[in-house]
Structures are given as structure tokens and as C-alpha cells.
Amino acid sequence: MSKRRYFKKREKEKKAALERIKILFKLAKQEFPKHPERAHRYARMINDLVKKVRVRLPKDIKRFICRQCSQLLVPGKNLKVKSSKGFMIYECLNCSNTRKYGYEKEKRDKK
Ligand SMILES: [Zn+2]
Numbered sequence: 001m002s003k004r005r006y007f008k009k010r011e012k013e014k015k016a017a018l019e020r021i022k023i024l025f026k027l028a029k030q031e032f033p034k035h036p037e038r039a040h041r042y043a044r045m046i047n048d049l050v051k052k053v054r055v056r057l058p059k060d061i062k063r064f065i066c067r068q069c070s071q072l073l074v075p076g077k078n079l080k081v082k083s084s085k086g087f088m089i090y091e092c093l094n095c096s097n098t099r100k101y102g103y104e105k106e107k108r109d110k111k
Contacts, residue, residue, distance in 0.1 A: 021049055077093075
């Protein structure tokens, strides 16, 4: 296979994976209230896909899956969000992994 064709195939794979990730994330959010264990399984599937295909997750999904324990994070349930000095701090209440996001950068990213 030529390099170019290989690249094209990878792009297609990534696109397909991203579509799957979006569906899994939607399902996870739907299942969370009644079946949190299912939601976490979906979140784990998303993390596995990300590793396998090396696709970049959209921000609105990335923030709600813990990178450390692969749980679906739901604000007020297992996710604590607080703001401090221009940052948003996301804390996973399952494994206490914290992540920091800046407001400023976000504003600049938006068009
Ligand atoms: Zn966690």
C-alpha cells in the first residue's frame, strides 16, 4: 500500500472512530442515572478507542471522561467543578484525579 493510501485509510478510520465515540458518549449519558456501571463501561470503550485509533477527543467529551479511571464524569455526581484564579478545576471523585482548564484560552479558541 502506498503511503498516501495508508494515510487516507487512517483518516477514514479516525472519522469512523469519532462517530462511534460520539454515539457511545450519548449512550453513556443516557444510561448514567439508572445504570452507572453501564455508563462507565461505555466510557472505558471510548478510552480504548482513543488509544487504539489515536483520535483527538472533542473538548465536550474529553472533559467528562476521567483519563485515569475511565469513568464517565457527571457534575454533581462524581465530578466536582470549581473555579479558582481564572481556572476551572475538574476533580474526579472516584480516583481524585484533578485537571485544570483555563478560561482565557477557551475564549481565544472560540471563533
Ligand atoms: Zn477518575
